[in-house]
Amino acid sequence: MSIRLTILSQIENVAAEQKKKIAPLREDLILTESGLDSLCFAILVARLEDELGADPFTASEEVYFPKTLGEFIGLYEQTPN
């Protein structure tokens, strides 16, 4: 499965587990308006590390905080695993 599809399906999983209603997963979706809170994102990042073998948030010295879903996915697509 592609990185993008893995991320989208994990977002759906985390939202279902945490009983959060999420907005349609469009490229320009603002993350803080997605329906997921910090704990959901923390869990998502942990799950993606298990599945993709990468954690772009701690991979580099320069930390960049993505604001949209597109930026979030891009961060993973640019991170070598």
Add this chain to the structure above:
Amino acid sequence: MNRPQTDAPCLLDFVMHRSGLRLDAYGATLRGGEIGASTIFPGRRSELAGRSVLIGADSQFASARALIELDGLAARLVICPPDFSPRRLASVIAQAGIDAIVSDRAGKDFGADRPIYPCEDPSPVDDENRLPRFATQWVLPTSGTTGAPKLVAHRLERLLGAIKSAPEQRPIWATFYDIRRYGGLQIFLRACVTGARLILCDREESLGDYIARCAEAGVSHISGTPSHWRRLLMSPHAGLINPKYVRLSGEIADRAILDALRAVYPAALIAHAYASTEAGVGFEVTDGREGFPAALLAANGEVELRLCDGSLHVRSKRTATSYIGRDDLKLLDDEGFVDTDDIVEQRGDRCFFKGRRAGVINIGGLKVHPEEVEQVINEHRDVRMSRVSARRNPIMGDLIVAEVAARDAEAPRESGALEAEIFELCRARLPRHMVPVTIRFVPAIDILASGKLARRHA
């Protein structure tokens, strides 16, 4: 319960003395000057005098109003965070000998039957001079190893110990940290004592709406955990505010978050404070770097710091005094130091936080003892043993993971089904942040000769 009466100033005296306090919630405003002559417990104030009272309101606003009115009137105020389950509330109520509950929502389940005092619309006070004044004990729950919350006892003067006199220009405060947790309570008390304005977040309010209100009010000082700040930086709203003072506390402030905040708020003083419910406010670091100057370890000021076996010990007039309802637990050692369980490493002239001593896990500023989670998992009839530990996480600092040894390790049931049942059990019984994010099934879990679980060190 009763406690010695006192002449010491209570919170309302500070509010009236400085005036200027203004609390803004979503659609509601409270001005300090209006509080003195009014009550939200009309006709029932005398029933609360000298009692042990649980602040069980859902909203920060109602909690703030009740705290100002009840300090000096109640003998004990127990401040519960909003995410406590009825079971945990019942434990707090029993341990603290609660005899009255303040609530802003009819029908809320507190897990125990006690008289409820609803927060009503303010009306004039008529008993001002008749009620005795108590030296109210302030109590904050924290995570405990037994599965029940531990209750940490403070005094108002200790909680106020780190608050300096009001600056020339009064700040306009905002806090991401709920005022019913130590870090947020500090900001609320700061606003009360210095006569400042404080913008409080509403339960149902989105981050964007809260920040928009903060921007409209011209917030100059704002406080949160590193996790709160990461959330703001992952939103498009960070640029709406232009604070002069940005404060981080409750978790390790790493270089990444300090640098990111400096980039977004180049004009702000970015300070990370070391504070905890038990140790009080230790110190504040304002040089923009992670960790703290080693010189603080040798200083003999208001706060004394020591490293013992790598763990930071703190002695000051700002620490808590004792645990309530637990004679077996000592908060202060014989010399009056609190062991914070925070592991510190000195490198040259700088000290760095290396995490928590094995055991306590810090999830976005909320501390969790693994035993509390293990106890719930172990209640499942097909679980023999479990071990809960921390997993580092760039968003929340730590997350909780669990290893489980099934009762029938040789012929386990479909582990997917058992996993789902354990998750369900945890979700029903624990606050969200305490539910493990992953469960790993293992054949066995090591036990030390002492009979304790082998835990990895921080």
